Amino acid sequence: MRVLPIVGRGGIHDIQDVLALPGVDMTITQEHLLSRLQESKELGDLKSKLVYITKLFNEELHLIAREEIRQVSDLAGKPVNFGDYGGSVENIARDLFRTLGVAVSEVHLGPDEAIEEMRQGRIAATAVLASKPSAVVENLTRDGGFRLVQVPFPAQATLYLPAALHHEDYPTLIPAGERVETIAAGTVLIAYNWPEKSARYQLLGNFVESFFSRLSEFQAARRNPRWQEVNIAAVLPDWRRFKPAERWVQTWQARQAGAASTGSVPRETPGGATSEGRNSETERLFEEFLQWREQRGKR
Template sequence: MTQNAPGRRPVLRAALGLLAGAAPAGCARDHGPPPRLRLATGPEGGPYNAFGNALAQAAAAGGRPLEIVPVATSASVDNLLRLRDGSVELALAMADTAEDAVVGRGPFDRPVPVAALARVYVNYTHLAVPADGPVRSVADLAGRPVATGAEGSGVQVVAGRVLRAAGTDTGPAPARPHHLGLAESVTALRGGRVDALFWAGGVPTPALARLSRERPLRFLPLDGYAGALRERHGPVYSEVVLPPGAYGLTEPVGTIGVGNYLLARADVPAAAVRGLTGVVFDRWRELLSEVTAGARLEPRFAIATGRVPLHPGAAAHYRSVYG
């Protein structure tokens, strides 16, 4: 696992103290680990599902008294609703959607009592169009069919916010969203049924890499909208770069980054969460290799979960390892 430099330890200890203090009081109860923890992931074949399956295998191989059961879903929004209704104990979700859930806004009519184990990696927002097509900016999507992610996904949330920030969600000829998952979006773009597709995931995303080898793609810059999204929705959005080499790109393309959180219901026992957080840090290299190239998991990155409180079990893991 990644070790902190000595100068970072006071910062990490202070952050852990603040986050642990902000966690809901009821989630500190420890009745022993449950026999199994259901983990809401994402669609079959997608990165969340791959991460969840890898985490289940790592937990089984680690000799800890934990059984992780991945559950295929539509992803972030769906996952948080399942956490709320108790049909799962764990979930993966994008940071913007998780913060909406904690404060009870957007698709959540009341706050969802969740806590974070870690911010595990960053999603890169992709807006892909055919390289030989007429679309060269988000404004050019006015009146055009656009794949904006499956119903209940975090992609749908960030796509809608980008279109609103660009002013292409209203007016005489608004963009026409098609709520499609990644595989369906790729098929629709390949067949000309949509003129663009949104995706939020690691780099490279295999399905888009395969498509880019079949036909050249243009990835539209989105980093210019990050400030407007932060102003309206909070600091969960950052400027990141799709690097040269990915998808055949010859130069970097600025876009929007959104963290991904591993979450638990607030009432999951602290011992189970502490053990699972240990698995994540013991096996982070293989877990992240399933979703994004070159990513690292460091403690000060992992505890940066914004308005989502750190679970006391996770805080206990960080304190035990990093002081």
């Protein structure tokens, strides 16, 4: 099985590529972006044009600011980078500041250029949406005049999740024992909705079989630990799953249920963790969510 990776521009551009370029079958995008585009019909009825293969991992919002910025409200009236036009971070950053009632001056730069503009004092902050640890962020230091700013979880948010960045993620930016609250967005692998008898449909089916059956190799210790968060049985509400992917998951679940009834093997999720216990990172994130929910209920 051969897959040709292509470096896209991110955000809406990657979805447009799947819709318009004959050589692009799949892309990884954000759930909130899919929902916004479907609601606006900017690209037409995406639910008839696209299918999803599997949900993947979350990406955290990193709000990088100059040292004098202590909280989001300090950015009022200041220039803040929202990334490239149509990029993955633009929508979530704009939505966040609007929801929090903080009016900023939008700037649209790539991450490296934005960091340099911050060093020169020409912009106050930049937003980066990436799975932690992000290469853009991990080389920055407090001594260099940068900090990660806490991002409050919007009260009415439905498309985002509460998340946190820790010292272990960015030891040069976050002191030991401290954490920076933020939000996260889910990612999903989507594909063009090819006709079932087409050659491209068959190729996608071959990809699903190869990827799903070998997911444990992606979750090996030598790989990026974020792969361990992937549970291919997870559902993206209101969207259609690619039929071969749906059949694979249903067959797997039936096989697991049968094995569990005989007591022959431990039940596992498609992501590799047993149903009786999550991996340590997932367990920590779940505990953080419970703490956040409890604190929110006391307000």
